[in-house]
Amino acid sequence: MLCKYCGEQLDPPHENRGFCGDCYDIIIKDPLSFKKEILDNIDLPFFVVSQSSQRVVTANEEFLNFISKSFDQIANQLGGDVIGCIHAANPHGCGKGEFCSKCPIRNLVQKTIDTQNPQKHVHVVQLIKHEGETKDISLHVTTRIKNGYVLLQIDDYEFLS
Numbered sequence: 001m002l003c004k005y006c007g008e009q010l011d012p013p014h015e016n017r018g019f020c021g022d023c024y025d026i027i028i029k030d031p032l033s034f035k036k037e038i039l040d041n042i043d044l045p046f047f048v049v050s051q052s053s054q055r056v057v058t059a060n061e062e063f064l065n066f067i068s069k070s071f072d073q074i075a076n077q078l079g080g081d082v083i084g085c086i087h088a089a090n091p092h093g094c095g096k097g098e099f100c101s102k103c104p105i106r107n108l109v110q111k112t113i114d115t116q117n118p119q120k121h122v123h124v125v126q127l128i129k130h131e132g133e134t135k136d137i138s139l140h141v142t143t144r145i146k147n148g149y150v151l152l153q154i155d156d157y158e159f160l161s
């Protein structure tokens with residue numbers, strides 16, 4: 001299988017995504033300059049947040065399908081609001097409630113920023129509101145960081161309830 005951007009042969013860990021590591025890094029480095037068609041070519045759902053604001057700057061079509069929202073609905077939102085974290089809906093909002101310090105996705109983003117290293121295939125369970133229903137979702141997430149942007153890729157997911 002070949003990288004959909006540069007045409008290089010892909011290593012097995014990158015086959016699900018359809019993009020080689022080098023091209024993925026180029027995308028994260030300057031996510032806003034990339035055409036939607038290129039981002040949408042990536043087969044695994046992902047979104048990118050700015051390290052300074054922790055707000056969403058871009059996402060691919062697979063991710064928008066996964067959360068059943070349009071990009072306009074998630075642009076500039078915090079991670080918890082994007083994935084539909086039930087705690088983000090409380091009056092304090094995402095990142096300020098009593099549960100937020102334990103939020104696995106928030107902590108994963110923070111760890112990525114603190115270490116400036118990718119976090120690979122981390123298992124997280126999160127209670128979310130999905131299409132009007134409250135559900136536990138089990139996810140494997142891989143992060144990458146470049147140039148002040150953090151990319152979160154969903155390797156796989158499963159609804160537990």
Ligand SMILES: [Zn+2]
Pocket residue numbers: 003004005006007008019020021022023024
């Ligand atoms: Zn490539």
